[in-house]
Amino acid sequence: MAKRFDIARLPGFAPIALLSFVALYLPIFTLVGYSFNAGNSVAVWSGFSLHWYSAAWANETVKAATLRSLSIATLASAIATVIATMAAIGTTRRRAFKGQTLIYVAINQPLMVPEIVTAVALMIFFGMLKQVTGYQGLGYLILAHAAFCIPFAYLPIRARLEGMDLSLETAAADLYASPWQTFRHVTLPLLGPGIAAGAMLAFVISLDDVVITEFVKSGGQDTLPTYMLGQMRRAITPEVNAISTLLLGLTVALLTAFFLLTRKRG
Amino acid sequence: MSQTNAIEARHTIKAFGQGDSAHRALDDVSITIRKGEFFTLLGPSGCGKTTLLRLIAGFEMPTAGDILIDGAEVTDLPPNKRPVNTVFQSYALFPHLTVAENVGFALKMLGRPKAEVAEVTARMLALVKLEHLAGRKTAQLSGGQQQRVALARALAPHPKVLLLDEPLSALDLKLRKEMQVELKRLQMETGITFVFVTHDQEEALTMSDRIGVMSAGKLQQVGSPREIYTRPVNRFVASFIGETNFLPAKPVAGGVKLGCGAVVEAEGEGHTLTVRPEQLRLVAANEPGAIAATVENLVYFGTDTHLNLRLSDGEALVARVQSPPTGDAGFAMGQAVGVTFLPGAARLIRD
Ligand SMILES: Nc1ncnc2c1ncn2[C@@H]1O[C@H](COP(=O)(O)OP(=O)(O)OP(=O)(O)O)[C@@H](O)[C@H]1O
Numbered sequence: 001m002a003k004r005f006d007i008a009r010l011p012g013f014a015p016i017a018l019l020s021f022v023a024l025y026l027p028i029f030t031l032v033g034y035s036f037n038a039g040n041s042v043a044v045w046s047g048f049s050l051h052w053y054s055a056a057w058a059n060e061t062v063k064a065a066t067l068r069s070l071s072i073a074t075l076a077s078a079i080a081t082v083i084a085t086m087a088a089i090g091t092t093r094r095r096a097f098k099g100q101t102l103i104y105v106a107i108n109q110p111l112m113v114p115e116i117v118t119a120v121a122l123m124i125f126f127g128m129l130k131q132v133t134g135y136q137g138l139g140y141l142i143l144a145h146a147a148f149c150i151p152f153a154y155l156p157i158r159a160r161l162e163g164m165d166l167s168l169e170t171a172a173a174d175l176y177a178s179p180w181q182t183f184r185h186v187t188l189p190l191l192g193p194g195i196a197a198g199a200m201l202a203f204v205i206s207l208d209d210v211v212i213t214e215f216v217k218s219g220g221q222d223t224l225p226t227y228m229l230g231q232m233r234r235a236i237t238p239e240v241n242a243i244s245t246l247l248l249g250l251t252v253a254l255l256t257a258f259f260l261l262t263r264k265r266g
Numbered sequence: 267m268s269q270t271n272a273i274e275a276r277h278t279i280k281a282f283g284q285g286d287s288a289h290r291a292l293d294d295v296s297i298t299i300r301k302g303e304f305f306t307l308l309g310p311s312g313c314g315k316t317t318l319l320r321l322i323a324g325f326e327m328p329t330a331g332d333i334l335i336d337g338a339e340v341t342d343l344p345p346n347k348r349p350v351n352t353v354f355q356s357y358a359l360f361p362h363l364t365v366a367e368n369v370g371f372a373l374k375m376l377g378r379p380k381a382e383v384a385e386v387t388a389r390m391l392a393l394v395k396l397e398h399l400a401g402r403k404t405a406q407l408s409g410g411q412q413q414r415v416a417l418a419r420a421l422a423p424h425p426k427v428l429l430l431d432e433p434l435s436a437l438d439l440k441l442r443k444e445m446q447v448e449l450k451r452l453q454m455e456t457g458i459t460f461v462f463v464t465h466d467q468e469e470a471l472t473m474s475d476r477i478g479v480m481s482a483g484k485l486q487q488v489g490s491p492r493e494i495y496t497r498p499v500n501r502f503v504a505s506f507i508g509e510t511n512f513l514p515a516k517p518v519a520g521g522v523k524l525g526c527g528a529v530v531e532a533e534g535e536g537h538t539l540t541v542r543p544e545q546l547r548l549v550a551a552n553e554p555g556a557i558a559a560t561v562e563n564l565v566y567f568g569t570d571t572h573l574n575l576r577l578s579d580g581e582a583l584v585a586r587v588q589s590p591p592t593g594d595a596g597f598a599m600g601q602a603v604g605v606t607f608l609p610g611a612a613r614l615i616r617d
């Protein structure tokens with residue numbers, strides 16, 4: 001039999017791969033590097049300093065935006081994870097039913113529809129709600145984030161459920177566990193890593209969002225990313241770099257945890 | 267009726283698939299399993315053994331028919347409401363729980379007090395000799411140890427019936443022999459009715475009080491190991507359990523007539539005569555009443571020797587004789603011999 005096609009063996013693969021990595025990571029390394037710049041330029045290096053970190057820390061607007069981002073991400077990922085868990089169980093632990101594909105598409109809609117479309121739709125819809133109810137709070141942002149985080153939480157949970165040995169749940173039922181007890185004592189504990197992974201992914205996605213937040217937020221509801229976007233329109237200082245670096249650190253930590261949780265145990 | 271049965275299935279049908287593609291995994295099976303017996307379901311792969319167990323456990327609903335456990339109708343009860351427990355072929359131990367937590371699982375689900383759960387768990391672990399592994403996670407156990415945990419877990423709630431689906435098939439031969447003895451001991455000590463599934467006929471013969479032989483979704487025969495072996499009702503049962511000879515036969519006055527012209531005595535009904543190889547006696551070729559045959563081949567098996575014989579009408583017959591101390595059974599290829607059947611050994615069966 002002929003050797004299997006292997007893209008890694010094509011001529012030029014290594015240089016192209018290297019170039020891609022450089023293109024991806026060089027800007028990030030530059031960003032991180034200049035967050036330690038002593039001067040107030042994001043292009044001219046004038047010595048090492050933690051000045052911009054303390055500047056960001058002292059900035060009350062940054063603090064408020066950070067707190068807002070974290071609370072939205074926490075609540076939105078919690079809501080998304082609960083809904084995603086129920087959806088995953090509904091789509092894997094029941095007989096195939098009519099309209100299952102439709103539900104699958106509905107859950108994953110945020111992955112397929114351009115974000116700007118969802119953003120505009122949500123803006124108009126929530127705008128109407130704001131008029132009618134008079135409520136202007138963070139609730140809209142939390143709901144909007146929860147909605148687009150659901151597919152990210154759903155995918156790892158579903159993958160874990162599909163990989164689970166069904167005979168364990170059968171065995172639990174055989175050993176006098178009611179359907180609820182089976183879920184509580186067998187399915188849920190075994191699903192734990194999948195749920196944690198889904199929640200983390202949802203958290204990161206929410207933390208990172210700009211487009212939908214920008215459209216849905218009311219006045220004074222800047223999250224960290226939309227605050228940074230606002231700053232960029234004025235003078236760009238390494239303060240933005242410092243905040244980005246911290247966000248990057250948090251994201252890398254969460255994604256590492258995600259990877260460790262979803263990795264098959266050896 | 268004073269004595270109720272452990273299990274009763276009445277005209278049970280289980281069909282998988284719909285319409286024309288429907289396939290009957292169980293085709294009108296009626297079976298009665300008595301209290302306290304070691305009952306074995308024996309049959310080739312795909313004959314419906316697992317399906318019958320799953321119906322009893324409640325994992326599947328019958329297409330038609332009723333199932334009774336301990337005299338009570340359970341057809342509509344979910345598995346967690348039925349007083350039976352299963353030892354799964356794959357063990358299905360909970361990987362996130364310790365050995366002790368696995369064993370105590372059922373009692374905990376039943377809401378028994380903690381002290382009782384702990385006491386029964388300890389007793390069950392002692393019963394299967396795994397006290398020293400109580401705190402281990404199940405993934406760290408050998409196949410034989412996992413098997414024992416699965417047994418202890420299913421026995422802990424003291425079910426009315428224990429269902430075992432080929433529990434020994436994943437074990438190597440030595441461990442398997444050990445576990446056969448172990449299972450028999452557990453069944454005697456607990457007095458629980460065991461329904462055991464296997465496709466190993468030797469396992470079925472040595473362990474069971476009664477055997478139900480299945481084929482193609484139908485129950486062919488139910489009886490003690492001796493009944494099944496010595497009085498099979500049809501060709502399938504006769505050939506599936508042990509080795510046997512089949513000869514075409516015709517009932518005539520004073521016995522049955524074989525193709526070669528010999529007339530022998532045989533019980534039963536049908537047009538096929540069956541006789542086990544060890545029930546044949548080889549005598550001198552000219553002995554009166556003996557069937558004339560020629561030795562075509564000899565195979566030495568140690569304890570005994572198999573002789574492939576040919577009758578005058580071309581039918582083949584296998585005889586098994588015990589090997590003498592010298593190992594030489596005293597026959598040669600091509601030798602003319604006479605064959606007689608031990609009294610009561612030959613039976614007529616249906617096809
Ligand atoms: N869920 C199912 N869907 C469709 N067909 C099934 C299903 N379960 C079993 N069958 C079919 O029913 C028949 C009996 O299966 P069953 O598992 O009871 O056999 P078995 O006697 O236990 O065999 P083995 O010794 O191989 O375990 C087989 O033909 C099988 O393909």
Ligand SMILES: [Mg+2]
Pocket residue numbers: 315316317431
């Ligand atoms: Mg089976």
